[in-house]
Amino acid sequence: MFTVDRTNVDQLFRLLQQKGYTLIGPTVRDGALILDAISSASDLPVGWTDDQGPAHYRLRRRDDASLFGYSVGAHSWKRYLFPPAVKLVDARRQGRSMDCTSPSPDSASQGTPLKKYAFIGVKPCELNAILIQDKVFLGSGTVDPFYKAARERLFIVAANCTQASGTCFCASMDAGPRAQRGFDLAITEVAGKQHYFVIDAGSKKGTEILLELPHRKSSQQELDEAARRVQKATDQMGRQLDTAGVRDLLLKNPEHPRWEEVSQRCLNCANCTLVCPTCFCSSVEDTTDLAGKTAERWRRWDSCFTLDFSYIHGGCIRSSGKSRFRQWMTHKLASWNDQFGSSGCVGCGRCITWCPVGIDITEEVRAIRGTKRQEQLMHS
Template sequence: MGAPAAQPTTGPAVLSEDGFARLLERLHNEGYEVLGPTVGDQAIVHGAVTEVDDLPRGWGDEQAPGHYRLVRRDDEAYFGFAVGPSSAKRTLFPARQPLWTAESRDDANFEIIETERPQRRFAFFGLRPCEVAAIAVQDRVLLHGVVPDEVYTANRSDVLLIAVECGAPAATCFCRSMGTGPGMESGADLILTELLDGDHRFLVRAGTRAGEELLEHLEHTEATEEDLAARREVLASAVARLERQLDTTDIHGLLMGNLDHPRWDAIAERCLACANCTLVCPTCFCTTVEDRTDLAGTWASRERRWDSCFSLEFTHTGPASVRNSTRSRYRQWLTHKLATWIDQFDTSGCVGCGRCITWCPVGIDLTEEVDVIRRTSEDKVAPWPMVPSPLQEG
């Protein structure tokens, strides 16, 4: 996926349930570690998927600000749920990543031992369009920046993306506002749509030559006009269920022109600065490093781990914190995610997956906060100069 992929030439196909199971088999046979949605501890989380029975068949979810429950569906859908708390980030940009160790044998000189990064093949199975979009955002930051991230680049080098369009958005989703869903036309190797009307089947479109090759090896039929209509129906019903919106019109100017809006104070009254929103966000990438030593002083290690702009220590620059208040830290997060991210990476940092809304322990909803700022500050919206990013290539 790193280089522009060759375009596929075949049209939409249909996989039966059996063909769908064989797709999974084929991925395993080709040596991929297949990661997809599984029923974890009362939530749908990314896990190892070895056979179709590992998928959360018949399970759905109920999401609201600060609220998530697994619920039983009244059908046998494999993908009848919205995104859970985990994402591909946990695999491609791990929460803890050893960087190196150092050992001393003669009391004076340390030898640095780089952490080995074994070559792994990952197939992400059943990604929602918003999750594919999130990987594309992380690619821009961590793969295509001037200084590619070594860990991410290694994990991303042999990855297959099998997406499933979303027929079950949650109440916290707003993908349509961010242009990332519920359907998708490209960006994954295979794009599936689960069709539950009539025979349980999957509409499949290849997004890359790799996806096309995969499809060629599976028994499939050509999609009929009826299948394509069924897909349109799935997406239309998903769109109709999307409750939330984020108006992104001149959002950069809106937020950067309102850095002193009183709403930031109101948010800080509620915000716990606990960092949950950033840690469930599929694009947030802030880290810190932790150094360890042993008692004898002959061994040391450096590990990188997820951190957050909400943590006070993270904002220490020199002798003190540059963002001492929760107000300033929330404002930093939101303005970066929705506005200055565009300066840096030519894309919004938000894909509208709604994780930060669901997993906020006090249900803070960024779509509501932006809306309030927009409604109460129309005359204050000032164009803010967009700064071309020195980090972007090309």
């Protein structure tokens, strides 16, 4: 473990830029944290933090100049690895023939030009979300070349959480607040009278960068202080989700009355799926020009909350809001295990914060656990 002073953060950014990385990090825009291209530490949300609760999100000033003193905003990093829109096919018609070609993952024509990204300040929950999407896009039999190309070039600077929000529950999902693996560099920020970062390298790439930075071996006091701050985030965690047996709990209670109750509140707006850092569903859109000569195929983010999602000739399989909510939550917390060997939830809390009516996935699990179907039947 090494310590790097706040004054050298820009040096880290410069080193990454010199190696050809485009820096992506959190920044403040329109009263919220978003992810976008950044060039220096001053672009980060310096001295900001966030208040989050069900259907509630506000930025608030901190009493220090922390660079990473907040949890997560609505954007997740998936938009850079699994972009919201990607062109898959160019098709051309000549007479009665057609010709279909695939734009290369490197070509700018596919909507999102592929860059060599360095993600700055990836929270541990989000790092775990990336590792989960790795299993979906790289490890499930079919490889997504767009994801693979972006992922292989990626440099990850993880930021251990020193502050949890009201909707955070990463500790329950074993996904934070400390990054365990999958990073190139992991930093723990200590912002006080002295402002420094305790840094751990997780890869050869990371070690190389770290060695080029002005650094010193961390003192025991620095390590203790960093550990204390991460522990504080655990203690602050606004929510908990009891994961014991949750797969069977949800898969075996598809007719639980709670699904109907929660669907009375759910607006089917799809916010939860769009802010979720692991949701991977997509749609394919085929379009032509007006002359009918050229056509394109695009892949776009989709959501299991739409009626179109399950449409087959003449009707939707999941026509009720109840069945769509059940599909989302059961997939996320239960059937994901069968498909990819882990939960699909990292406890980032986004689906709770950005739900317009404040539906809380941790509360829904508790409600179903509290009154399993068998008990319901005995009472009725």
